[in-house]
Amino acid sequence: xxxxxxxxxxxxxxxxxxxxxxxxxxxxxxxxxxxxxxxxxxxxxxxxxxxxxxxxxxxxxxxxxxxxxxxxxxxxxxxxxxxxxxxxxxxxxxxxxxxxxxxxxxxxxxxxxxxxxxxxxxxxxxxxxxxxxxxxxxxxxxxxxxxxxxxxxxxxxxxxxxxxxxxxxxxxxxxxxxxxxxxxxxxxxxxxxxxxxxxxxxxxxxxxxxxxxxxxxxxxxxxxxxxxxxxxxxxxxxxxxxxxxxxxxxxxxxxxxxxxxxxxxxxxxxxxxxxxxxxxxxxxxxxxxxxxxxxxxxxxxxxxxxxxxxxxxxxxxxxxxxxxxxxxxxxxxxxxxxxxxxxxxxxxxxxxxxxxxxxxxxxxxxxxxxxxxxxxxxxxxxxxxxxxxxxxxxxxxxxxxxxxxxxxxxxxxxxxxxxxxxxxxxxxxxxxxxxxxxxxxxxxxxxxxxxxxxxxxxxxxxxxxxxxxxxxxxxxxxxxxxxxxxxxxxxxxxxxxxxxxxxxxxxxxxxxxxxxxxxxxxxxxxxxxxxxxxxxxxxxxxxxxxxxxxxxxxxxxxxxxxxxxxxxxxxx
Numbered sequence: 001x002x003x004x005x006x007x008x009x010x011x012x013x014x015x016x017x018x019x020x021x022x023x024x025x026x027x028x029x030x031x032x033x034x035x036x037x038x039x040x041x042x043x044x045x046x047x048x049x050x051x052x053x054x055x056x057x058x059x060x061x062x063x064x065x066x067x068x069x070x071x072x073x074x075x076x077x078x079x080x081x082x083x084x085x086x087x088x089x090x091x092x093x094x095x096x097x098x099x100x101x102x103x104x105x106x107x108x109x110x111x112x113x114x115x116x117x118x119x120x121x122x123x124x125x126x127x128x129x130x131x132x133x134x135x136x137x138x139x140x141x142x143x144x145x146x147x148x149x150x151x152x153x154x155x156x157x158x159x160x161x162x163x164x165x166x167x168x169x170x171x172x173x174x175x176x177x178x179x180x181x182x183x184x185x186x187x188x189x190x191x192x193x194x195x196x197x198x199x200x201x202x203x204x205x206x207x208x209x210x211x212x213x214x215x216x217x218x219x220x221x222x223x224x225x226x227x228x229x230x231x232x233x234x235x236x237x238x239x240x241x242x243x244x245x246x247x248x249x250x251x252x253x254x255x256x257x258x259x260x261x262x263x264x265x266x267x268x269x270x271x272x273x274x275x276x277x278x279x280x281x282x283x284x285x286x287x288x289x290x291x292x293x294x295x296x297x298x299x300x301x302x303x304x305x306x307x308x309x310x311x312x313x314x315x316x317x318x319x320x321x322x323x324x325x326x327x328x329x330x331x332x333x334x335x336x337x338x339x340x341x342x343x344x345x346x347x348x349x350x351x352x353x354x355x356x357x358x359x360x361x362x363x364x365x366x367x368x369x370x371x372x373x374x375x376x377x378x379x380x381x382x383x384x385x386x387x388x389x390x391x392x393x394x395x396x397x398x399x400x401x402x403x404x405x406x407x408x409x410x411x412x413x414x415x416x417x418x419x420x421x422x423x424x425x426x427x428x429x430x431x432x433x434x435x436x437x438x439x440x441x442x443x444x445x446x447x448x449x450x451x452x453x454x455x456x457x458x459x460x461x462x463x464x465x466x467x468x469x470x471x472x473x474x475x476x477x478x479x480x481x482x483x484x485x486x487x488x489x490x491x492x493x494x495x496x497x498x499x500x501x502x503x504x505x506x507x508x509x510x511x512x513x514x515x516x517x518x519x520x521x522x523x524x525x526x527x528x529x530x531x532x533x534x535x536x537x538x539x540x541x542x543x544x545x546x547x548x549x550x551x552x553x554x555x556x557x558x559x560x561x562x563x564x565x566x567x568x569x570x571x572x
Contacts, residue, residue, distance in 0.1 A: 054110035063114035100155035153181035158190030209242035216249035232266035247273035251280035274300035392417035448475035459484030479508035488515035493529035
């Protein structure tokens with residue numbers, strides 16, 4: 001069969017061609033050009049373009065155009081309602097497609113912004129002109145978003161992604177309306193991803209908790225297939241009273257799902273809310289694979305420790321900061337020679353320090369012991385020598401390791417840690433002090449020799465000189481394929497020369513990552529050195545910040561950066 005015939009068969013097969021164009025879902029510009037090829041391409045591209053119309057267009061002319069097209073899809077009685085309320089609608093073209101039915105993703109903030117853009121650029125208010133006053137943008141926005149929102153929720157074949165963002169200056173009308181739109185129960189029944197980011201009012205008469213709880217209760221009744229949930233709630237008038245009410249409804253939402261996979265919880269912690277939410281997690285014990293929690297208190301963390309062993313399929317656990325001043329040692333139950341009885345199955349553990357000054361060992365230590373040999377990736381900030389020693393004793397199978405140390409020098413426990421991990425592929429080390437991290441040549445030698453031969457990626461934020469790096473590279477046994485220099489102020493022409501010489505001598509180096517903050521103005525010495533080095537080593541002006549973990553749904557692109565151009569094998 002000729003190639004042209006094969007291509008024609010593919011294009012004639014609607015499902016096959018649609019699957020091909022789905023790969024352009026994140027490239028609306030290219031999809032738009034597909035509209036112009038022919039009628040068949042247009043029929044395939046339109047549903048994809050209109051599945052997530054507000055993701056890229058929340059404000060401005062493109063956003064206003066989206067609302068304009070949706071207005072053209074309104075029944076005559078609905079358009080007349082807008083006119084009766086004083087809106088002078090612009091000329092409307094008869095729509096070529098039933099655009100609302102293709103909607104699969106709804107972003108509330110961008111939707112409201114698009115409505116405001118449409119009102120500001122395309123619509124005049126004849127009623128306000130007659131009455132000699134400025135148009136009431138607030139009232140008109142509420143009117144239009146109610147009418148269009150009802151159109152979208154009643155016509156859509158089903159939402160897969162619902163993203164609600166509420167700022168403190170917003171009202172709660174859209175959140176409340178979602179539960180009352182025509183056929184909203186049917187539209188939300190196919191929901192797979194739910195993001196809720198709410199910043200409320202610190203006012204006594206605020207009814208945020210009631211509105212939020214009603215939404216969660218409604219969703220608990222009609223949604224069963226949510227796999228990803230992100231929730232953040234801050235600034236309520238009476239947190240101690242309102243958070244428990246919200247937590248109860250949110251727990252019901254968790255419990256009502258068949259197979260929740262990923263959960264991110266930011267804030268709204270009180271003793272009762274933590275117990276309510278963590279107990280709800282046990283209903284997803286067989287499906288939950290990713291859990292990230294922000295600003296947890298230690299007593300709530302202790303309760304979570306008891307829940308974690310029941311989450312049999314949890315692979316990734318992340319903590320972003322801990323709250324409170326209560327900071328005591330946490331013991332893990334053991335018996336018979338210190339063997340841990342309540343093990344957990346997590347493979348990826350990540351801790352990002354926030355403002356709280358806590359002893360990380362008291363929190364991460366028990367988790368490291370409980371995970372033990374299951375851990376594959378470990379990314380921690382505020383790491384003490386004691387914690388390094390524990391990692392070396394407990395985690396022999398780690399392949400990706402990122403540590404930000406509290407000490408000014410690299411402690412001996414790092415040498416023992418690295419020597420005990422024989423399959424390490426990636427290692428990033430951060431010390432933010434401006435002091436040289438090696439007190440003696442002997443400690444530098446120990447560090448160099450402790451690097452396992454399996455290592456292919458080494459990234460560092462260290463105050464080292466070119467001579468120190470040269471010594472390290474000479475004595476390091478690993479055939480490094482990627483070097484990442486996170487600290488921009490140490491990068492000069494001498495450092496680049498050292499790395500270039502390493503490439504020429506070892507020929508293992510595949511890539512050099514440097515901080516984009518390096519001053520490389522045209523004609524400078526460092527610029528010339530980088531240009532010369534780039535002829536034999538690909539140099540990329542980007543590094544992966546230590547706040548990014550090795551794993552997790554929102555870090556997939558960074559995982560690709562970690563592994564790009566790296567041959568994950570001991571031999572080149």
